[in-house]
Amino acid sequence: MERVHFSKNISFSRIIYGMWRLTEDGNISVEHITKKISLCLDQGITTFDQADIYGDYSAEETLGNAIAADKAIRNKMEIITKCDIVAPCGKFAAEPLKYYNTSKEHITQSVNSSLKNMKIDHIDMLLIHRPDPFMNADETGQVLDELIKSGKVRAAGVSNFKPWDWNLLQSRMENPLLTNQIEFSLSKHEPLTNGDLSFHYEKGVNIMAWSPLGGGRLLVEKNELYSTLKRIAYNYESDLATIALAWILSHPSRILPVVGTNNLERIRKIHMATDTKIDRASWFALYSASIGHEVP
Numbered sequence: 282m283e284r285v286h287f288s289k290n291i292s293f294s295r296i297i298y299g300m301w302r303l304t305e306d307g308n309i310s311v312e313h314i315t316k317k318i319s320l321c322l323d324q325g326i327t328t329f330d331q332a333d334i335y336g337d338y339s340a341e342e343t344l345g346n347a348i349a350a351d352k353a354i355r356n357k358m359e360i361i362t363k364c365d366i367v368a369p370c371g372k373f374a375a376e377p378l379k380y381y382n383t384s385k386e387h388i389t390q391s392v393n394s395s396l397k398n399m400k401i402d403h404i405d406m407l408l409i410h411r412p413d414p415f416m417n418a419d420e421t422g423q424v425l426d427e428l429i430k431s432g433k434v435r436a437a438g439v440s441n442f443k444p445w446d447w448n449l450l451q452s453r454m455e456n457p458l459l460t461n462q463i464e465f466s467l468s469k470h471e472p473l474t475n476g477d478l479s480f481h482y483e484k485g486v487n488i489m490a491w492s493p494l495g496g497g498r499l500l501v502e503k504n505e506l507y508s509t510l511k512r513i514a515y516n517y518e519s520d521l522a523t524i525a526l527a528w529i530l531s532h533p534s535r536i537l538p539v540v541g542t543n544n545l546e547r548i549r550k551i552h553m554a555t556d557t558k559i560d561r562a563s564w565f566a567l568y569s570a571s572i573g574h575e576v577p
């Protein structure tokens with residue numbers, strides 16, 4: 282599988298396996314989690330996306346149990362995790378409401394607990410999960426730099442940031458922010474035209490696309506987009522999920538989709554999307570179906 286180089290010594294697999302839903306299929310046994318990881322590694326999918334909040338603050342530990350059972354596996358993986366969402370569940374059950382916390386104290390504690398939960402000694406990339414309207418940019422930028430200097434975190438990035446959020450945080454940091462993980466798919470096409478994608482493309486920053494299959498909706502909602510996906514999949518002798526991922530992968534800005542299936546058979550087939558090159562007319566057929574009309 283192709284690799285994307287984010288810096289001199291950080292590269293990720295072109296497709297990333299996301300662990301938001303890791304605990305949702307009801308089987309968190311070490312064997313089951315290890316199986317999912319192995320199926321990814323077998324295809325060259327070496328990068329795994331976590332967040333402190335996944336599984337109501339339990340998914341990192343679920344991954345950590347698998348890493349503890351097979352320590353060699355850690356060296357084959359790159360691990361992304363995120364912080365700043367405080368939601369009243371799990372360890373934050375006593376909090377009165379959901380809020381964001383980008384303070385030095387919270388980020389430092391969050392990183393320490395992510396390392397402990399995943400039983401690892403460094404995080405390959407730490408993302409600020411959501412832009413925090415109450416952020417002290419100097420403090421947040423400084424703690425990210427300090428965490429990189431300490432070696433606990435190898436690189437920093439953001440998620441769901443608008444260009445102005447990115448510029449603000451970046452202006453207070455020595456290290457470069459290396460990615461922005463945003464929602465992007467055939468059912469969330471706006472980043473193509475609202476500046477979110479162009480902003481990063483211009484800077485040579487590779488973005489990550491979360492929910493690249495629209496959280497599965499693309500494959501079940503029987504609408505115009507579904508019919509177009511079906512037609513293109515037929516033309517390419519492929520399947521709908523592969524085509525929907527290939528549509529993202531074909532974009533020249535080299536976006537990294539973060540896929541989230543828990544189904545072992547579907548995991549096994551993820552790599553097929555990297556071998557499928559969508560031609561321009563098919564790309565536009567899907568785009569047109571996504572926006573609901575032909576381009577002007």
Ligand SMILES: NC(=O)c1ccc[n+]([C@@H]2O[C@H](COP(=O)([O-])OP(=O)(O)OC[C@H]3O[C@@H](n4cnc5c(N)ncnc54)[C@H](OP(=O)(O)O)[C@@H]3O)[C@@H](O)[C@H]2O)c1
Binds near residue numbers: 301462490494541542
């Ligand atoms: N940064 C952020 O704010 C943010 C937000 C959300 C997610 N994320 C990241 O993005 C990752 C992916 O998100 P996602 O899980 O929503 O991505 P997704 O890949 O768009 O959707 C996965 C869902 O689609 C279903 N699905 C996949 N193939 C299917 C098929 N052929 N037919 C029917 N259903 C199908 C899966 O069900 P099965 O399991 O049954 O296959 C699963 O429920 C997350 O794990 C997380 O790492 C980040």
